[in-house]
Amino acid sequence: MRIGEFAQLGQVSVRMLRHYESMDLLAPDSVDPFTGHRSYTVAQLPRLNRIMALIEGTDMNHPDCIIKELPAERVLGQTVVLGEPPFDTSEIGPLFGSVADRLAEAGIRHAAGVGIYSDAGHGTEVTCGYRTESAQEIESLQVTELKSCTAATLIHEGSMSRIGASWQHLSEWCISQGYSLTGPCREVYLETGDDNTADNSDQAGWIVELQQPIIV
Structure with missing residues (x-):
């Protein structure tokens, strides 16, 4: 799915996804070599939640629980x-x-x-x-x-x-x-x-x- 669709699914901004990518925390599943369009998959959502939880300082006993x-x-x-x-x-x-x-x-x-x-x-x-x-x-x-x-x-x-x-x-x-x-x-x-x-x-x-x- 396109970066905008993945951002909507994860309830984050496209800017934040690009920020995570720049920090080598979450790379797109694929990048079109001609257009530069970034694509993600549903399977990457758990990692996105994990990143959001840890950055927000969530209780480490349940690091994947986040508020949306x-x-x-x-x-x-x-x-x-x-x-x-x-x-x-x-x-x-x-x-x-x-x-x-x-x-x-x-x-x-x-x-x-x-x-x-x-x-x-x-x-x-x-x-x-x-x-x-x-x-x-x-x-x-x-x-x-x-x-x-x-x-x-x-x-x-x-x-x-x-x-x-x-x-x-x-x-x-x-x-x-x-x-x-x-x-x-x-x-x-x-x-x-x-x-x-x-x-x-x-x-x-x-x-x-x-x-x-x-x-x-």
């Missing part, structure tokens, strides 16, 4: 209510597939997948959907308007079976910094690997940004 201002966004998806922990998440994957199929049928372009988690009183309500700028309504899909907010974030890499530990780390860091947790919290699926490979059965190649809205 999340913009408002629209998510089209479907919702399922899970029981009490430990959750049976077997419904979540197929639900994302169902939503993606409905969006494709409607010809709606979408960006990254988003899982939205909130307390439903009788369990945890999970909305599985995709970011979109489309205002079109689709039968069987609900629109969730996420408001802009301040959030603590952490990049989870690797097996999704360990994502619970990453959420625990993020929550502990928030509490240690004196932040109050609010909801709903979100998982943004930035990289979902190759669904055609056998080793993707546990989403081992996924890169997911955990977003915990906070009250500062």
